[in-house]
Amino acid sequence: MKLTASREIFVVEDDPDDIFLYRRAFASLIDPDRVRFLRNGEELVSYCNRLVGSQRRPDEDTEPEQELPGLILLDIKMPKKSGLEVLEWFRRQEILRRIPIIILSSSQARSDINAAYELGVNAYVVKPLIFAEMQKTIDHICNFWLKTITPPSYH
Amino acid sequence: MHSAGSEDIWTESDLRLLLVEDSVDDADLLILELRRRGMPIVHHRRVETADQMADALANDSWDLVISDHQMPGFSAFEALDILKSYHLDIPFIIVSGAIGEDTAVRAMRSGAHDYILKGNLARLLPAIQRELGEARQRERRREAERATQRYVERLGILHDIDRAILAAHSIREIAQSVVERLGLLLGSSHAALLLTDRVVGTRATVLAERQWLPNIAPAERSPLRSNRVVDISPVFTRLHHGETLTNIESDLNESTDEIRQLCTNLDLDLDGRCFIISPIVYENRLLGLMLNIDRRHSTFSPEQVEVASDVANQLAIALQQAYFAEQIEKHAVELEQRVAERTRELQEANEELEAFTYSVSHDLRAPLRSVRGYADLIQDEFGDELPGDSRLYLEKIGEGTHRMDNLIQDLLSYSQLRLQSLRLWPVSLSTALQGVLDRLREEIREAQAEITVHDPLPRITGDQEIVGVILHALLKNALSYRSSERPLQITISSTTEEGRTRLTIADNGIGIPAEYHDQIFRIFERLHLSDDYEGNGIGLALVKKGIERMGGACGVISDGLTGSTFWLEWPQKSIRHE
Numbered sequence: 185m186k187l188t189a190s191r192e193i194f195v196v197e198d199d200p201d202d203i204f205l206y207r208r209a210f211a212s213l214i215d216p217d218r219v220r221f222l223r224n225g226e227e228l229v230s231y232c233n234r235l236v237g238s239q240r241r242p243d244e245d246t247e248p249e250q251e252l253p254g255l256i257l258l259d260i261k262m263p264k265k266s267g268l269e270v271l272e273w274f275r276r277q278e279i280l281r282r283i284p285i286i287i288l289s290s291s292q293a294r295s296d297i298n299a300a301y302e303l304g305v306n307a308y309v310v311k312p313l314i315f316a317e318m319q320k321t322i323d324h325i326c327n328f329w330l331k332t333i334t335p336p337s338y339h
Numbered sequence: 340m341h342s343a344g345s346e347d348i349w350t351e352s353d354l355r356l357l358l359v360e361d362s363v364d365d366a367d368l369l370i371l372e373l374r375r376r377g378m379p380i381v382h383h384r385r386v387e388t389a390d391q392m393a394d395a396l397a398n399d400s401w402d403l404v405i406s407d408h409q410m411p412g413f414s415a416f417e418a419l420d421i422l423k424s425y426h427l428d429i430p431f432i433i434v435s436g437a438i439g440e441d442t443a444v445r446a447m448r449s450g451a452h453d454y455i456l457k458g459n460l461a462r463l464l465p466a467i468q469r470e471l472g473e474a475r476q477r478e479r480r481r482e483a484e485r486a487t488q489r490y491v492e493r494l495g496i497l498h499d500i501d502r503a504i505l506a507a508h509s510i511r512e513i514a515q516s517v518v519e520r521l522g523l524l525l526g527s528s529h530a531a532l533l534l535t536d537r538v539v540g541t542r543a544t545v546l547a548e549r550q551w552l553p554n555i556a557p558a559e560r561s562p563l564r565s566n567r568v569v570d571i572s573p574v575f576t577r578l579h580h581g582e583t584l585t586n587i588e589s590d591l592n593e594s595t596d597e598i599r600q601l602c603t604n605l606d607l608d609l610d611g612r613c614f615i616i617s618p619i620v621y622e623n624r625l626l627g628l629m630l631n632i633d634r635r636h637s638t639f640s641p642e643q644v645e646v647a648s649d650v651a652n653q654l655a656i657a658l659q660q661a662y663f664a665e666q667i668e669k670h671a672v673e674l675e676q677r678v679a680e681r682t683r684e685l686q687e688a689n690e691e692l693e694a695f696t697y698s699v700s701h702d703l704r705a706p707l708r709s710v711r712g713y714a715d716l717i718q719d720e721f722g723d724e725l726p727g728d729s730r731l732y733l734e735k736i737g738e739g740t741h742r743m744d745n746l747i748q749d750l751l752s753y754s755q756l757r758l759q760s761l762r763l764w765p766v767s768l769s770t771a772l773q774g775v776l777d778r779l780r781e782e783i784r785e786a787q788a789e790i791t792v793h794d795p796l797p798r799i800t801g802d803q804e805i806v807g808v809i810l811h812a813l814l815k816n817a818l819s820y821r822s823s824e825r826p827l828q829i830t831i832s833s834t835t836e837e838g839r840t841r842l843t844i845a846d847n848g849i850g851i852p853a854e855y856h857d858q859i860f861r862i863f864e865r866l867h868l869s870d871d872y873e874g875n876g877i878g879l880a881l882v883k884k885g886i887e888r889m890g891g892a893c894g895v896i897s898d899g900l901t902g903s904t905f906w907l908e909w910p911q912k913s914i915r916h917e
Contacts, residue, residue, distance in 0.1 A: 201709035208716060261701055290704040292751060293697055294759070294804070313708055313744045314737075315715030 191330060194253035196222045196270065198262045205315065209322040214330070220253075224262050225270035228253075232280050252338055253283055255329045260289040260296060268299055275304045282336035284329055349377055351402065351471055356383040357395055357429075359406035359418045365457075369405065369434070376464055392418055396425045402474075403467065406451075408435030408442075419449050428477055430470035434463060493646055496524040500650060504657040510534065510665065513657050514546035517629075517650065522551040524650070525615070525643050527631040531563045533571070534627040534658070540579075541572035543627060552634065562606035563630075571628065573600035578618035579625045583651075585615045585644055613638045617651035621659040629654065689758055696754035700747050707747070711740040749877035752808055753862065756884050761802050763889070768796035768842060771803065772831065775810045779818070786818045786827050793832035797840050799909040805885040812878035813905050817846040820903075845904040852899035859895065882907075 193214075197203050203221050210219050222228050235252060256274075260267035267287055275281050286307045287300050300308050309325070312318045356373075360366040366385045374380055384399070386392045387410055395401070404422065406415040415433045422431060432453045433446055443454045452473075453466040503516030514532040521530035531548035535541075545567045563569075574584060574597050584598065586609075601616075602609045612632050619627040629651050633639060639647075714736045722730065772792065776783070783790065799806075814829070821827040830845045851859060862880035882905075886893045890910045897903040 199705055199709075201712070202705070205709070205712040205716075290701050290708070291697070292700075292748060294755065311704075311708060313704075313711050313740060315712045315719070318712065 191218055191254050192251065193219050193255045193257060193326075193330070194222060194228060195219060195257045196225055196228050196262070196267070197257075197259045198223055199259075202259075202311075205318060206322070209315070209319045210326075212319075213323055213326050225258075225265035225267065225273075228256070228270060229265070229273060232274075232277075232283075236277075236279060252280070254335060255325075256283060256285045257288050257325070258285055260287060260291055260300075268296070268303060271300065271303045271305055279338050282338065284333070284335070286325060286329070349379055349468070351475075352379050353381040354379055354402045354471075355400060356380050357399075357401040357404045358383060358385045359387070359392065359404065359410075359413070359415065360385055361387040361407065361410040361413070365407070372460055373464075373467075376460065378464075378467070388413055389417055389421060392421045393425075396421065396427060401427075401429050403471065404429055404431045405467075406431060406433050408433055408438055408446075415446060415451065416449055419446075419451060423450060428474060428481075430467070430474045432463070432466055432470060489642075493524060496520055497646075497649065497653070500524075500653065504653065507657075507661070510658055510661045511546055513654070513661055517654060518547040518549050521629075521631055521650070522549065525631050525639070525647060526633060526636070528552050528634045529561060529630075529632040531561070531630045532627060532654075533569060533630070535571070535625050540625055541570060541575045542568055543571045544568050546627070570604045571601065573597045573604070574616065574628075575625065578616070578628055579620070579623075581618055581620050583615060583617050583644060583648055585639060586613055607632075615639050615644055615647045617647045619651050619655045619658060621655040626655055626658050626662075693754065693758045696751065696758075700751040700754075703747050704744065707740050707743055711737060711744075714740070746877070749881065753877055753881050753884065756805060756808065756881060756888065761805075761888060763800050763802060765798050766801045766803050766806050767798050768806070768833065768840075769794060771806045772796065772810055775807060775814055778811065779814055782815070782818050786821055788818060788821070788827040788829055790829045791831070793830070796831070796833050796842065797835060799840050801889045801891075801909065805889060809882045809885045809907065812881045813844050813907075816878050816905075817844060817848060817903075820846075820848045822847065822849050822902075840909045842907045843904055844906075845902065847902040850899045850901060851895060851897040851903050853897070856895050856897070860893070 193210075195203070195206055197206065206221070207216070207219070210216065222231075232252060258267040258270060265273075267289065271285055271287070274283060274285060281304075284306045286309060287305050288309050288311055289296065290311050291297075292310055297308050306329075309321060312321055356370070358366045358369065360369075363385065370380065370383055382399075384395055386395050392413075404418070406418050408415045415435070419431060422429065430452045431450065432455060433451050434455050434457055436457050438454065438456075446454055452470045455463045455466055500517055500520055503520070504513050507513040507516055514534070518530050518532050521527045529548075529550045529552070532546045533543035534546045535543045545563045545565055547565065548561055548563045550561050571578070577584060577597070586598075598609065598616075609632065612634055613636060614633075615629075615631045617629045617631075618625060619629060629647065631639070631647055714733050717725075718730065718733050725733075769792075776790065817829050818827070825847060828847050831842070832845075833840060833842045835841070860879050860883040862877055882893055886907050886909075892908045893906065895903055895905050
C-alpha cells in the first residue's frame with residue numbers, strides 16, 4: 185500500500201450552519217466529492233492514525249491506495265478536542281506533521297492567533313461574516329493550496 | 340601618764356591575737372596586761388616554732404601578731420617570713436628585750452610594723468591601736484579595690500549580655516545567650532530562664548537552662564529541660580509584684596511553703612541550696628522568671644541579688660522587644676499570605692472574565708454569521724423572485740448583523756485591552772497612524788474626508804497594538820460623526836512640552852456639547868441614535884482605557900457645533916524623540 189496526498193480538503197467543523205455555508209461556498213469552486221466534512225478533531229486524528237498504522241502491515245498491500253488530506257481546514261472552538269490541540273497533535277507526528285493546516289475561526293483573539301502560529305499553522309484566517317467574502321476566502325484558499333503550491337510527499 | 344580612760348580608745352571588738360613567744364609566763368603576763376588595759380581579746384594563741392606558726396595562720400584568722408625577737412629555734416624574722424608567705428596583711432609588732440639598732444632597722448625593713456621594748460606598755464598600746472587602725476584602713480582600701488574590680492567585671496559581663504541580646508534573633512536566642520553568662524556573672528552552678536504563657540500567666544515554659552557543675556551525675560542532672568512547661572502559680576503573685584525570691588537571709592533548710600511548692604513543680608530540690616528567683620516584669624506584666632542556684636556557696640550576696648535584678652530588668656526589655664518583633668514578623672507573614680491569596684483570587688477572576696468574554700464574543704459571532712450567511716444566500720439565489728420590500732428587509736438584516744459584528748469585535752478589544760499584559764516598546768506614531776489609515780481607506784474614501792497629518796509624529800513608549808486600537812477608534816469616531824453641512828476635514832498633529840507628548844486629532848464634525856465631554860468616554864454611552872450615526876458606544880471607552888493602561892491621559896475639546904479635537908497624552912518617562 186502506498187500513502188499519497190489526495191487532492192481532498194478535510195474541513196473539521198462542528199457547527200451545522202457553518203458546514204452548510206461552507207458547502208455552498210465550495211459548490212461553485214471544486215467537485216463536492218473533494219471536500220470531506222468531519223464533525224470533530226478526534227475523527228480526523230483517528231482517520232489519519234489508521235492510515236499511518238496500516239502502512240506498516242505488509243499483508244495489506246492489495247488494499248486500494250489510501251489518501252491523506254491534501255489540506256485541512258480547522259475550526260478552533262469545538263467540543264472535546266480544540267482545533268489548537270488537534271494542530272499540536274499533528275505537528276508532533278513524524279509524517280503527518282507535513283500536512284498543510286489552515287485555521288478558520290471566529291476568534292480574533294491575539295492569544296489564539298499567536299498560539300496557532302507558534303504551533304506551526306500554515307495560515308490563520310478569521311471567518312468572514314458576509315457570505316460573498318466567505319466565498320472569496322474559500323476561492324483564495326483553494327487556488328493557492330490546491331493549485332499554486334507544491335505539496336509534500338508522505339513516503 | 341595613762342588614764343583609765345584609755346579603755347575607751349579600743350574601736351575594735353573581738354580581737355584575735357597571735358603570740359610568738361617561747362615563754363608561757365611572758366605570754367600570759369602580756370595578755371593579762373593588755374586585757375587590763377581594755378583590749379578586747381576574744382581569742383589568742385601562743386606559738387614558738389615555725390610549724391606552729393604556719394598551722395595557726397592556715398587554720399585560723401588573726402587581727403594582730405605580737406612576736407618575741409629571739410627564741411630557741413625560732414625568731415621574729417622567721418615568723419615574718421612565714422606570715423609573708425601566707426600573703427596576709429596582719430600587723431606584726433616585735434616586743435623584745437635589748438636589741439641592736441641595726442637589728443631593729445632590719446626587722447622594720449622585713450615587714451615588722453613596730454619594735455617595742457619588753458615592759459614598755461606605754462608605747463605598746465598606742466602602737467597596737469595605730470597599727471590596727473592602719474590595717475583596718477588598708478583592708479577597707481583593698482575591699483574597695485575588690486569591689487571596683489568586681490564591678491568592672493560585672494559591667495563587662497552585663498555589656499556582653501547587652502551585645503548578645505542585640506545580636507539575638509529570637510526570644511530563645513536571647514534567653515540562651517543570657518543564661519550562658521550567668522555562671523560567670525553570679526557564680527551560679529545552675530541557671531534557667533522560664534517564659535510565662537501569654538494567655539495563662541501562671542504557666543511558664545523553660546526557654547533555656549545551663550548547669551556548670553563538672554561531672555554531673557545523672558541523678559543531679561537538671562530536670563528543667565528546654566520546653567518543659569511548669570506551673571508557677573505558687574510564686575506568681577509575689578513575682579508579679581516584682582519581688583525577688585531568695586533565701587539569702589532565711590535558713591537554707593526552711594523554705595517557705597510557696598518556694599517548697601514551686602520546687603515540687605520544678606522537680607528541683609532547693610533545700611540547703613541558695614537560690615535567686617528574679618521576676619522578669621515589663622509594664623506590670625510578668626514575662627518570665629530567671630532562676631539561679633549555687634550549690635557551692637551558702638549564700639548569694641546582696642550585691643549578686645542586685646546584679647540578678649539588673650539582668651532580669653534588661654531581659655524584660657529585650658524579651659518584650661523580641662516579642663513585638665516576632666509579632667510584627669508574624670503579621671507581615673500573614674499579610675503576605677493574604678496578599679498572595681487575594682492576588683490569586685484576582686487572577687482567577689480575571690482569567691474567568693477573560694474566558695467568559697472570549698467565549699461570548701466567539702459564540703455570538705457564530706450564529707450571527709449564520710444569520711448573515713443565509714440572508715446573503717436568499718438574496719443571491721432568490722433575489723430576482725423576491726416580492727416588494729423583502730429585498731430591503733434583507734438589506735436591513737445585513738446591516739444589523741454588520742453592526743452586531745462590529746460591536747462584538749469592539750467588546751472583545753475592550754476586554755483584551757483591560758486584561759492583556761502590556762508590552763511596552765518604542766512606537767512610532769507616524770507608522771501606527773499610517774497602518775490605521777490603510778485599514779480605514781475604504782471608509783475614508785466613502786466619507787470623502789480630507790486628512791492632514793503634520794509629520795513627523797514623535798515616537799512614544801507604548802503597546803503597539805493598543806496604540807493602533809486607540810487611533811483606529813478615534814479616526815472611526817471622526818468619520819462617523821461628520822457633519823452633513825461641510826466636507827469632513829481631519830487634522831492630526833503633535834506637540835511636545837516638558838517631555839510630554841500630546842497627539843491631537845481635530846475634526847470639523849458635529850462636535851460634542853461640553854456637558855457630555857466626560858460621558859462619551861464611558862462604555863456604551865452614546866449621544867446619538869444609531870440610525871443617524873454609526874458607532875456603538877465602545878470606541879471612546881477603548882481610547883480611554885487604552886491610554887490609561889499606558890499611563891497616559893485623553894480628553895476632548897469641543898464647542899458642540901464646529902467640530903471636536905481629541906487629544907492623547909503620553910507621560911514624560913516614556914518619551915523618545917525620533
